[in-house]
Amino acid sequence: MAVAETAGIAPVLGFALVGVLGVGSQWLAWRLRLPAIVLMLLAGLAVGPGLGVLDPSEDFGSLMQPMLAIAVAIILFEGGMTLNFESLSDAATGVRRLVLVGGPLGWAASSAALHWGVGISWETSAVFGGIMIVTGPTVIAPLLRQARLKRRPAALLQWEAIFNDPVGALAAVLAFEIVVVMQNAESASAAAVDMAVGIVGALVLGIAGGWGLSRAFRNALVPEYMKVPVLFVLLLMVFALSDALLHESGLLAVTIMGLWIANADLPSYAELRRFKEHATILLVSGIFILLAANMSRETLASLDWSAALFVVVVILLARPLPVLAALAFSNIPWRERLLVAFTGPRGVVLVAVAGLFGERLSALGVSDGDRVAPLAFALVAATVVLHGFTLTPLARLLGLTATETPGVMIVGGSRWSTALGMALRKLDLPVLIADPNHAHLRQAREAGLDTFWGDILSEAAEHKLDFVTYDKVIAATDNDAYNTLVATDLAPEFGREHVFQLKRMRHASARHALPATLGGQKIGADESYFEANARLADGWEIRVTKISAEFPLEQWREKNPEAIVIADLGPHGTLRLRGPEDKVKDTEGTRLVVVAPKRQERAEDRRDENGNDTMKSVAAKG
Numbered sequence: 182m183a184v185a186e187t188a189g190i191a192p193v194l195g196f197a198l199v200g201v202l203g204v205g206s207q208w209l210a211w212r213l214r215l216p217a218i219v220l221m222l223l224a225g226l227a228v229g230p231g232l233g234v235l236d237p238s239e240d241f242g243s244l245m246q247p248m249l250a251i252a253v254a255i256i257l258f259e260g261g262m263t264l265n266f267e268s269l270s271d272a273a274t275g276v277r278r279l280v281l282v283g284g285p286l287g288w289a290a291s292s293a294a295l296h297w298g299v300g301i302s303w304e305t306s307a308v309f310g311g312i313m314i315v316t317g318p319t320v321i322a323p324l325l326r327q328a329r330l331k332r333r334p335a336a337l338l339q340w341e342a343i344f345n346d347p348v349g350a351l352a353a354v355l356a357f358e359i360v361v362v363m364q365n366a367e368s369a370s371a372a373a374v375d376m377a378v379g380i381v382g383a384l385v386l387g388i389a390g391g392w393g394l395s396r397a398f399r400n401a402l403v404p405e406y407m408k409v410p411v412l413f414v415l416l417l418m419v420f421a422l423s424d425a426l427l428h429e430s431g432l433l434a435v436t437i438m439g440l441w442i443a444n445a446d447l448p449s450y451a452e453l454r455r456f457k458e459h460a461t462i463l464l465v466s467g468i469f470i471l472l473a474a475n476m477s478r479e480t481l482a483s484l485d486w487s488a489a490l491f492v493v494v495v496i497l498l499a500r501p502l503p504v505l506a507a508l509a510f511s512n513i514p515w516r517e518r519l520l521v522a523f524t525g526p527r528g529v530v531l532v533a534v535a536g537l538f539g540e541r542l543s544a545l546g547v548s549d550g551d552r553v554a555p556l557a558f559a560l561v562a563a564t565v566v567l568h569g570f571t572l573t574p575l576a577r578l579l580g581l582t583a584t585e586t587p588g589v590m591i592v593g594g595s596r597w598s599t600a601l602g603m604a605l606r607k608l609d610l611p612v613l614i615a616d617p618n619h620a621h622l623r624q625a626r627e628a629g630l631d632t633f634w635g636d637i638l639s640e641a642a643e644h645k646l647d648f649v650t651y652d653k654v655i656a657a658t659d660n661d662a663y664n665t666l667v668a669t670d671l672a673p674e675f676g677r678e679h680v681f682q683l684k685r686m687r688h689a690s691a692r693h694a695l696p697a698t699l700g701g702q703k704i705g706a707d708e709s710y711f712e713a714n715a716r717l718a719d720g721w722e723i724r725v726t727k728i729s730a731e732f733p734l735e736q737w738r739e740k741n742p743e744a745i746v747i748a749d750l751g752p753h754g755t756l757r758l759r760g761p762e763d764k765v766k767d768t769e770g771t772r773l774v775v776v777a778p779k780r781q782e783r784a785e786d787r788r789d790e791n792g793n794d795t796m797k798s799v800a801a802k803g
Contacts, residue, residue, distance in 0.1 A: 203466025225473020261439020311352030379427020391441025668701030
């Protein structure tokens, strides 16, 4: 009730507003193909210091800090759950160097930038410099999703962000304890003991939580419907107990717990991680709205030229130099070193922890402790906007994007798969054909298509293939049950609207009908594996046709009445796989992938430079 009495807006309405703005910003960013973090930051500033509609500190009162702490803990735990050691592969050396060498060097460089660049005291610089090690998984994850980087640079940025989050917080704790000892003349040995106990306690609690949860789930001590609730309760307990031993050590504990679970090979791991990802999206959205809205106009007005100088020094010197020094003489190519060095967005942990220690420094009598929070917000805002707009172009310039335009993964090698793959390759799209049977891939290999021999659902596929290169999947093996399994399993990752499947042989039977939650979308003429391949054996082919002003869709249809559209590539490079009921837009420049009867070309017929049909390509037979 105390919160409601002091609030300018009802707490329930405030929560709803934060949710709508956060998720709405993410959706709008997806529609406009803009960095989601930037839109969330702008939305928070608009409703907070801009319009004064939401003031989180007043509206939520004492609930604000606990909410942020728990949200950050859950985000770091989910980040730890993504860190399977097998996914490190050739990035392991770089990650170790970034954490063990780059972390301390970054601490020193950031502290120096604060002291000599902004004129802040060494006490405040040391504490704030430790926090600045953090690059923030809350920001890195959306940026990686948008930039579609190759595997190793993406792994370097992701692992560094997640590991350095708790490391940065603990560095700030260490520096703060030293300041406390200097201010109060307390025993340095007592402070060191407290620090050691806190870190060891966090490690023990994190390992114990992960080990205990894994054992309980593997031995069926927790029913399936209670696994997620039990996971959340244990996560909160580990975080709270560790934080009680040493403030901010709870971040380390939950990261270790998530890391343990990620490498425990749990049967239910995929479902747990998927739910955590959904929760993290909601939390990241809410946190950024809250932190931006919590900035007062006075705080923003206090940012002067020295704050701008501080941001520039950090982006151009304090971040790149430690990273380049840490990765020197390693197996990481120079292009990847540059990308990592000039990609250091800060996120919610920096703002939350910096605000906390700024208040504590001021309480100790450190005169410039109150400058920490506004500088932290300035750094977060600047790096979020900068890297949100520059990461993709920079990665493209350095040749580190997985692909310019995402392609198609075809599961199942056959004559039909090879013909479709060759047609898609004419559109300059990445194509991969995967099959557990090596012999089924012979035609695809001979055609020069990329292939994967193995189960596409295996861990080997996850670790060896850059799934980010493809955004559509076609399940096209001769096994209907396996096609359904592939489509169902990959649908949450690729999106149900991007997963397709050849028709099942017995789909019309009520006894064999499947619910809508299983399987993929229809494609082409909605044929089975045997029908699709038999059509090609009977004299049909898969080819590419270009629609133009001289050769519109209607005219093409008149000349090719039997042709079936499988896909179309719009003039802006958007590929759409088509089902039997989907209509093709008559847009100039659109290229169609169709299955149609073969034909013989007359001598005067022409083909454009890409091998596409033109208006003069007239079927002589078929």
